[in-house]
Amino acid sequence: MSSVPPPPAPLVRIVDASLGSDTQVKLVVSRVSKPDRLRSAWSSSGAVIERVGDRIHATSTVEALARAAGRSLDRDEAGALDRALREAVAAWTGVAPALRARGRTLPTDQRPLVMGIVNVTPDSFSDGGALYPDGHPGRAIDRARELVAAGADVVDVGGESTRPGAQPVSAEEELSRILPVVRALISDGTCVSIDTRKADVARAALKEGAQIVNDVGAAADDDLVAEAARTGAVYVLMHSRSTPADMADHADYEDVVAEVYEFLVDTLRRCESLGLSREQVVVDPGIGFAKTAEHNLQLLRAVPQFRSLGRPVLIGASRKSFLATVSGAESMAERMSGSLAVAALATAAGAAFVRVHDVAETVRAVRTARAVAAGQTDWAPLTR
Ligand code: HH2
Numbered sequence: 001m002s003s004v005p006p007p008p009a010p011l012v013r014i015v016d017a018s019l020g021s022d023t024q025v026k027l028v029v030s031r032v033s034k035p036d037r038l039r040s041a042w043s044s045s046g047a048v049i050e051r052v053g054d055r056i057h058a059t060s061t062v063e064a065l066a067r068a069a070g071r072s073l074d075r076d077e078a079g080a081l082d083r084a085l086r087e088a089v090a091a092w093t094g095v096a097p098a099l100r101a102r103g104r105t106l107p108t109d110q111r112p113l114v115m116g117i118v119n120v121t122p123d124s125f126s127d128g129g130a131l132y133p134d135g136h137p138g139r140a141i142d143r144a145r146e147l148v149a150a151g152a153d154v155v156d157v158g159g160e161s162t163r164p165g166a167q168p169v170s171a172e173e174e175l176s177r178i179l180p181v182v183r184a185l186i187s188d189g190t191c192v193s194i195d196t197r198k199a200d201v202a203r204a205a206l207k208e209g210a211q212i213v214n215d216v217g218a219a220a221d222d223d224l225v226a227e228a229a230r231t232g233a234v235y236v237l238m239h240s241r242s243t244p245a246d247m248a249d250h251a252d253y254e255d256v257v258a259e260v261y262e263f264l265v266d267t268l269r270r271c272e273s274l275g276l277s278r279e280q281v282v283v284d285p286g287i288g289f290a291k292t293a294e295h296n297l298q299l300l301r302a303v304p305q306f307r308s309l310g311r312p313v314l315i316g317a318s319r320k321s322f323l324a325t326v327s328g329a330e331s332m333a334e335r336m337s338g339s340l341a342v343a344a345l346a347t348a349a350g351a352a353f354v355r356v357h358d359v360a361e362t363v364r365a366v367r368t369a370r371a372v373a374a375g376q377t378d379w380a381p382l383t384r
Contacts, residue, residue: 010081013261014092014184014308025062025089028243028258030055033077041072047137054135055258062089091310096352099282099312101211101234106153108312108352111379113368115193116152116354117318118144120177125163126319126332126357137180144181148190150360153382154212154353157181157205158195162216162289166244171200182208191382193236197243206231210221216240218286219267222274229275236282236314237271239263240289247290256295257302260285264309282353284314300342303349311351317342319357336361 009031016026031054032038039056043049045068047060057066062085069085070078099106106113120140122129131140144155150326159177162170185192186209194205197217202224206213213228215221218240228235239260241250253259264283272278283306285299296317307314323329323338336358343354344365356362363379371377 001359004193009016010077010084011265012081012084012088012263012308013258013305014088015305017089017092023061024059025065026057026059027065027085027088028055028057029081030258030262032056032073032081034073036070037072041068044068051185052255055255062086083303087310088308092304092308095277096307096312096350097310099234100232100279101191102209102232104211105383106191106234107380107382111370111376112347112351112364113153113353113382114359114363114366115154115156115314115353116144116147116150116359117355117357118147118155118157118181119161120157120159120181123162123163123166124158124161124215126335126355132177135177137177137184140181142183144185144190147359148185148188150380151363154191154193155185156193156195156212156214156355157185157210158216159201160196160198162195162244164244164248164288165365168243168245171198173359174198174201175204179204179208180369182210186210197221197224199227202227206233212236215292216289218263218289221273224264225274228280229277229295233280234282235271235276235280236284237264237267238284238289238314239286239321241288245287250290251292251295253295256291256298257305260299261302264306268309268311270271278311282312282314282317283309287315287317288320291322293325296320296322297326302344303346303351307350313350314353314355315342315346315351316355317346318355318362340365348373 011031013028035054039051042058043062047058050057066082096108098109118140120132131143157178159174182205192210193211193212193214194210195214196202202213212234214236287296318339319335323335327338329335343362347366348369367379
């Protein structure tokens with residue numbers, strides 16, 4: 001008996017819906033079974049249409065788009081498109097949902113959160129070895145405490161560099177680097193994120209009480225995803241390709257925003273099939289991971305579009321090399337200006353987290369950007 005394959009689930013990305021669902025929205029739809037039929041139905045309903053491969057770019061009202069889709073697609077698919085459309089518009093126009101991280105609330109619905117970076121590595125690109133002299137964690141612990149005092153809501157602890165070309169380290173080595181730092185921060189009551197690609201490393205950090213798994217391996221390891229699912233940790237799903245050692249060779253995209261978006265949609269579904277709840281997930285386009293400077297700029301311009309996924313968005317651009325390319329910064333210290341510009345713009349565009357090295361400066365920049373963009377001047381510290 002031949003079985004009929006299920007229709008593809010239509011995928012909707014909102015480009016602009018500033019005035020809400022009753023007025024014009026600009027969006028991109030892909031994965032419909034009959035794109036030509038949908039395109040001509042939308043076109044005759046008065047929508048402005050552009051077809052790019054199998055993706056249809058449309059500008060019209062939600063109601064007009066939903067009605068015309070109902071006439072051109074079969075009932076199930078039109079229903080699925082209608083739901084996807086309304087969910088994406090609601091996510092785009094609403095605030096990011098708050099997160100629960102193992103009993104702790106992260107109020108991403110209230111204000112942007114600042115994640116401070118502590119690299120317990122000898123070879124990280126921006127602070128290469130400074131926090132890990134001769135294999136002693138003391139300086140990393142001091143640095144993490146400074147970041148918390150400067151206003152970091154979360155500290156992201158990493159024991160393996162992910163800079164382009166970085167060589168992998170063993171789980172044992174990574175653990176010996178991060179565990180003393182994780183333990184010290186947990187005993188202080190700090191919210192800890194563990195930046196890793198390895199399930200064993202995440203497992204040990206979660207056992208110590210870490211609340212966030214920052215998976216810089218782009219969900220390549222099912223075990224790591226399952227560990228976040230099992231423990232109720234927040235899980236950062238970041239886009240990347242291949243491994244840090246050769247990711248620079250994989251920076252080829254026809255449409256980087258569409259491809260990263262589709263990866264996040266598909267991988268979010270796969271993570272759910274591994275037991276992770278959607279409510280646990282933060283999405284991240286992975287600035288600098290298998291991307292050129294131009295790709296990074298396009299992704300940063302698309303921060304609002306990633307909000308159509310309905311999950312808090314994290315942006316990690318701090319001190320990355322594209323900032324030198326676009327601003328003319330020569331030294332690592334000079335990249336701070338660009339890092340602050342990106343943090344201010346990204347949070348004003350709706351990013352829920354910024355992952356940064358320069359916490360005090362970023363908090364001031366983001367607070368200012370928020371006061372200007374949204375007129376909000378409150379900034380409550382995170383409570384336990
Ligand atoms: N970038 C880096 C590491 N982890 N995690 C997320 N979610 N998003 C990012 O953009 C991201 C990340 C690379 O930066 P850094 O930690 O400063 O350098 P290194 O990997 O060399 O230690």
